[in-house]
Amino acid sequence: MSDLSHIQALVIDLDGVVWRGQTALPGAIEFFEMLTKRKLPYVLATNNAATSPEQVNRRLDLMGIAASPEDVLTSGLASAEFLRQELPPRASIYAIGEDPLINALVKAGFSLAQDANDARAVVVGLDRQVSWEQLAEAALAIQAGALFLGTNPDVTFPVERGLVPGNGALLAALETATGVKPMIIGKPEPHLYLQAIAHLQTGPKHSLAVGDRLETDILGGQRAGMMTALILTGVTQREELLTSPIQPDFVFDDLHQLRHTLLGDSLE
Numbered sequence: 001m002s003d004l005s006h007i008q009a010l011v012i013d014l015d016g017v018v019w020r021g022q023t024a025l026p027g028a029i030e031f032f033e034m035l036t037k038r039k040l041p042y043v044l045a046t047n048n049a050a051t052s053p054e055q056v057n058r059r060l061d062l063m064g065i066a067a068s069p070e071d072v073l074t075s076g077l078a079s080a081e082f083l084r085q086e087l088p089p090r091a092s093i094y095a096i097g098e099d100p101l102i103n104a105l106v107k108a109g110f111s112l113a114q115d116a117n118d119a120r121a122v123v124v125g126l127d128r129q130v131s132w133e134q135l136a137e138a139a140l141a142i143q144a145g146a147l148f149l150g151t152n153p154d155v156t157f158p159v160e161r162g163l164v165p166g167n168g169a170l171l172a173a174l175e176t177a178t179g180v181k182p183m184i185i186g187k188p189e190p191h192l193y194l195q196a197i198a199h200l201q202t203g204p205k206h207s208l209a210v211g212d213r214l215e216t217d218i219l220g221g222q223r224a225g226m227m228t229a230l231i232l233t234g235v236t237q238r239e240e241l242l243t244s245p246i247q248p249d250f251v252f253d254d255l256h257q258l259r260h261t262l263l264g265d266s267l268e
């Protein structure tokens, strides 16, 4: 295993790494204390477009973890920033998504289209109130040539009773109806990570992507040219590493172990 001494910043996944539900995972509190103490900059990067930096912050705060909303990058915020670079100011966008995504688009200066007419882009994030009429407008806009953007490709997400349709399922419906593939901003595509690295002002080689999923966090980090660390407190079991084509640079049981390794390497 190569060492972590050249790592200058981290881009950290939340679910399965920092928390599960409302509970901090082992080592999370001490890990953030160490990052603060050693002034190691980081971004908390999540594929969840239905949450806001303020909501993430409140949840961390209740767990005893002090972060700031400026350290949080959701796929919704990253989508708004991506469009800000692609489209003229105040361009009209047809959006499907919950308040955090809508707010991010408005804050980026876009006007929200009420129907397909004149929409320069269609942005789809998870919307737990979505209607057929909205899908129809989105499909019409896409067929008329609007840029088709998905915040994240996750096909399901867990609730207490099992797995329910995620944003990837909404995107699949629109792709089936239009024959157009969405451009994805969240992991495993590199855009979310690339924006995080730009914010941190560290090159990808000096930035560590920390996550619990091989096929999103680790693959996305690799596509962005970063070093990657898999944490085994989430969905991935150690045995899966034996057969997966996606191999992280580092594997840690939990954030305790990553903290110890970071401290050990940087003390050398």
Ligand SMILES: [Mg+2]
Residues within 6 Å of the ligand: 013, 014, 015, 016, 017, 211, 212, 213, 234
């Ligand atoms: Mg995760």
